[in-house]
Amino acid sequence: MGEGPYRKGKEVRVEDKQIIDLYWRRAETAISETAKKYGRYCHSIAFNILHSHEDSEECVNDTFFNAWRTMPPQRPSKFAAFLGTITRHLSLNRWEQYSAEKRGCGQVLLVLEELNDCIPASENVEQVVDDLALTELLNRFLDTLSTDSRKIFMRRYWYMNTIKEIAKGYSMSESKVKMSLFRSRNELKQLLEKEGFDL
Amino acid sequence: MKEKRLLKAMGKVDEKYIEEASPAQHAKRPGWLKRGAIAACLCVALLAGVLFKIPGPDVTIAPGFLVVTAYAASSDEEITMQEGIELPTDYKWSLAMSSRPGLPLKLSTTEYDDLSFEVSVDGGTLLFWEGNKITYLDSSFNTGNDTIVYWTNLSRTGESDFERYMGTTAYINIVIYEGDNIVGYAVVEIYTNDLENEPAQTYSAKLLKSVSFPKANREYQKITAEYVATEMEQIKNETQAGQRW
Numbered sequence: 279m280g281e282g283p284y285r286k287g288k289e290v291r292v293e294d295k296q297i298i299d300l301y302w303r304r305a306e307t308a309i310s311e312t313a314k315k316y317g318r319y320c321h322s323i324a325f326n327i328l329h330s331h332e333d334s335e336e337c338v339n340d341t342f343f344n345a346w347r348t349m350p351p352q353r354p355s356k357f358a359a360f361l362g363t364i365t366r367h368l369s370l371n372r373w374e375q376y377s378a379e380k381r382g383c384g385q386v387l388l389v390l391e392e393l394n395d396c397i398p399a400s401e402n403v404e405q406v407v408d409d410l411a412l413t414e415l416l417n418r419f420l421d422t423l424s425t426d427s428r429k430i431f432m433r434r435y436w437y438m439n440t441i442k443e444i445a446k447g448y449s450m451s452e453s454k455v456k457m458s459l460f461r462s463r464n465e466l467k468q469l470l471e472k473e474g475f476d477l
Numbered sequence: 478m479k480e481k482r483l484l485k486a487m488g489k490v491d492e493k494y495i496e497e498a499s500p501a502q503h504a505k506r507p508g509w510l511k512r513g514a515i516a517a518c519l520c521v522a523l524l525a526g527v528l529f530k531i532p533g534p535d536v537t538i539a540p541g542f543l544v545v546t547a548y549a550a551s552s553d554e555e556i557t558m559q560e561g562i563e564l565p566t567d568y569k570w571s572l573a574m575s576s577r578p579g580l581p582l583k584l585s586t587t588e589y590d591d592l593s594f595e596v597s598v599d600g601g602t603l604l605f606w607e608g609n610k611i612t613y614l615d616s617s618f619n620t621g622n623d624t625i626v627y628w629t630n631l632s633r634t635g636e637s638d639f640e641r642y643m644g645t646t647a648y649i650n651i652v653i654y655e656g657d658n659i660v661g662y663a664v665v666e667i668y669t670n671d672l673e674n675e676p677a678q679t680y681s682a683k684l685l686k687s688v689s690f691p692k693a694n695r696e697y698q699k700i701t702a703e704y705v706a707t708e709m710e711q712i713k714n715e716t717q718a719g720q721r722w
Binding site for chain 1: 479481482483484485486487488489490491492493494495496497498499500600605617642643644700701703706710713714
């Protein structure tokens with residue numbers, strides 16, 4: 279192999295920084311290295327939303343092309359999260375398109391139903407919050423949670439894992455996961471109400 | 478919808494929280510553990526058949542005791558699957574061509590008395606076939622010794638609605654329990670090389686890995702489901718990386 283993170287006759291695991299450097303050098307191996315290291319991670323994010331391997335594969339491929347378009351100028355410090363964010367965004371867009379066509383599936387409807395618990399009643403709110411302020415509030419909210427509760431919350435509402443998957447992943451009962459999510463949703467609702475936010 | 482807005486806003490939270498909860502992060506093993514695993518493999522090469530120990534979380538592993546038996550498509554012949562070796566051609570299964578409702582695999586072992594298998598599948602569906610009655614199984618289920626499960630590339634989406642699984646690869650994950658203790662696991666890969674030949678594509682299988690956790694000082698090792706899930710993901714990741722690129 280000429281360019282790229284290979285040694286003769288032996289494949290080595292490539293650091294994120296090296297992969298990002300490949301993008302900056304416009305080396306096409308950037309995409310194959312990204313796929314090798316993070317293809318499955320991105321696929322699982324897409325699959326939790328779309329429940330279709332074919333659609334998930336397309337979203338993952340689109341993720342890599344988006345990464346190609348945005349680096350440079352971007353140089354993400356957390357490469358996995360950077361890719362995952364793109365995959366999640368693309369997958370949710372595709373899910374919206376499908377749900378409009380009545381082809382919705384996956385965990386999204388369940389997750390949306392649960393998140394409805396967090397929405398304050400309209401009479402208690404003082405301002406319609408903009409996207410930036412909402413994200414900032416969510417960051418503050420996540421910071422208040424214990425590490426375990428935060429991980430469970432993120433696995434459910436960011437990665438859209440099923441309750442069962444979360445329970446299995448953290449070796450705990452499903453009821454414990456549900457209870458943790460219930461408490462966290464209540465806390466989020468209280469914070470939104472306290473700060474008088476409408477969505 | 479307000480909740481949809483909340484869901485989208487979640488997508489923009491600080492990357493440190495995304496990374497912290499990442500299943501990949503969860504599965505990540507420290508570098509020293511990986512080096513330990515390599516060292517352990519070298520020990521195996523030198524001391525074939527002798528148990529080896531991965532330093533770190535005090536997990537002693539040994540070759541698996543699970544026997545996975547496959548059956549020929551058009552005869553009574555059977556074969557015990559060997560790790561890393563794919564099935565012979567006449568053991569391949571095809572929905573359109575085979576008289577069986579799925580690719581049959583028998584899970585058995587004689588090592589423990591009170592054994593159960595927790596079986597899950599990534600892609601396709603597993604089913605039981607008894608007395609010409611087909612029972613489709615949940616994506617994760619428990620079963621006992623000497624069970625024959627059938628893998629099919631169909632997924633049931635309704636009472637009589639089916640969807641074809643269009644991936645080229647699927648995996649069967651088997652975690653072996655003695656009572657509440659995990660005593661081993663195995664990963665079987667199912668794959669097709671002629672997906673475009675629908676509906677007559679043929680599927681073969683390969684036992685990717687079979688591992689057991691022997692008792693240490695007559696005590697069960699404290700193996701968590703999380704540890705096993707991580708190991709199995711790692712095996713699949715490595716296989717996929719090898720196949721794709």
